[in-house]
Amino acid sequence: MTSSIPTSLLWLSESTVSTLLQYYDYPHPENPGEIIEGYDKHHALRTAKMCAAVAKHLGHDDERIRQYQTACVLHDMGRAGLDQDLFGKIWTWARTEGIPTRPAEWRDVHPETTYGNETEAFWTLYLDQLQELGIKTEAWAKEQVEMRLGYARRLSRLIKQVEPKLEQDGIQWFDWMELVTLYYYYPEKLDAAPEWVHELGEILVACEQLEAYSNRERGSDYYNRSDENFIDAFKYLESLKDKGQLSDKVLSAVRLLTGQGLFDTILAEARDGQLSDKDLDYLRSLESQTSA
Numbered sequence: 427m428t429s430s431i432p433t434s435l436l437w438l439s440e441s442t443v444s445t446l447l448q449y450y451d452y453p454h455p456e457n458p459g460e461i462i463e464g465y466d467k468h469h470a471l472r473t474a475k476m477c478a479a480v481a482k483h484l485g486h487d488d489e490r491i492r493q494y495q496t497a498c499v500l501h502d503m504g505r506a507g508l509d510q511d512l513f514g515k516i517w518t519w520a521r522t523e524g525i526p527t528r529p530a531e532w533r534d535v536h537p538e539t540t541y542g543n544e545t546e547a548f549w550t551l552y553l554d555q556l557q558e559l560g561i562k563t564e565a566w567a568k569e570q571v572e573m574r575l576g577y578a579r580r581l582s583r584l585i586k587q588v589e590p591k592l593e594q595d596g597i598q599w600f601d602w603m604e605l606v607t608l609y610y611y612y613p614e615k616l617d618a619a620p621e622w623v624h625e626l627g628e629i630l631v632a633c634e635q636l637e638a639y640s641n642r643e644r645g646s647d648y649y650n651r652s653d654e655n656f657i658d659a660f661k662y663l664e665s666l667k668d669k670g671q672l673s674d675k676v677l678s679a680v681r682l683l684t685g686q687g688l689f690d691t692i693l694a695e696a697r698d699g700q701l702s703d704k705d706l707d708y709l710r711s712l713e714s715q716t717s718a
Contacts (some may be wrong), residue, residue: 431482431688435475437492438499443471445595446499449588452507455566465510466502469634469641472692474498476633479688480679481626494626497603501630503588504581504607505573512561513570519559525552527574529611545576577611606630613671628676632663636680636689640696656693656708678716685713 436443450464478495486494517527525548526532532544539547548571549556553563561567572580585604592599602623608615609627616624639659663680666672683689690709694701701709 431479435479435688435692437478437488437495442496442595442597443499445597446496447471449500449503449584449591450506454507462507462509464506465508466505468695469637470499470502472696473501473630473634473637475692476637476680476683476689477626477629479683480629480633480676483679483683484625484629484675486622486626490622493598493600493603494606496597496599497606497626498630498633500585501607501634503584504577506584507569508573509566509570512567513573515559516556516561516567516570517574519555523555529575529577530613532575542576542579545572545579548575578608578615581607609671610634625673625676628672629680631666632672632676632680635659635662635666636684637692637696640693656705660712681712681716684709685711685716 438446447464447467447470450467450470452462452464454460454462474495477498478491481491481494482488520527526535529544532547533539533541536544536547536551545568549563549568556567557563569580582604585599589599602619605616605619605623606627607630609624610631613627616627619627636659639662640656660681663672663677667674667677684693687710690701690706693705693709697705
């Protein structure tokens with residue numbers, strides 16, 4: 427099956443990819459004329475390439491893969507406008523304090539929170555502490571919280587804003603594409619989805635997390651992590667399988683294609699251009715760990 431996968435790992439034209447990535451650029455609400463360049467652009471594109479390759483390996487047809495790759499390129503658009511300093515300040519503090527940073531985790535700790543109102547609950551509980559940190563309780567700061575705890579709501583709003591542009595550019599957008607992008611934070615939203623949509627959601631979670639664990643810049647800025655480790659990456663993917671968010675079928679396919687070297691260039695790009703001999707030895711060992 428890998429012989430039918432394009433070497434570029436793109437089912438979209440370069441011009442379409444360029445158009446999609448522009449949607450990550452966001453006008454700064456406090457500085458007229460300033461554009462916040464999309465922080466997640468490169469991560470999103472690398473993820474989308476891996477996702478499409480895994481989908482092809484698992485037998486999805488090319489037309490569906492083109493649509494899927496569009497969704498994958500835009501999977502982090504809910505964080506368009508991410509203010510690295512402000513976002514980092516809020517969420518580094520939250521992690522230090524042991525505060526949940528994902529919607530499902532928040533609801534586990536705070537079951538009294540109305541579904542979809544996690545952002546509002548966060549501000550109600552931590553308003554005083556945030557003010558002590560010097561964070562102004564204004565709309566822009568709340569947007570940075572929404573990028574995590576209210577991700578579905580923010581993504582939906584931004585997608586609706588760009589849908590006319592997508593249509594004008596000849597790019598199709600279907601409801602299932604938004605569902606796929608939400609699977610990591612909101613797996614429950616795919617409970618009633620067709621099996622193929624669920625599988626595409628799983629592929630996105632697996633590939634997105636593999637890239638994220640390899641992404642040196644994002645690991646430092648976004649996850650407060652100082653080291654990238656492929657062993658830890660696949661341990662995390664195993665943990666997602668154990669809790670039912672990833673199937674063995676999808677995880678085996680990711681292992682196989684990674685082990686065959688299909689993603690070496692992508693993973694190296696995420697590591698500032700190179701993989702160590704130790705990294706490569708581990709990646710090659712993955713092929714023997716699966717029968718997919």
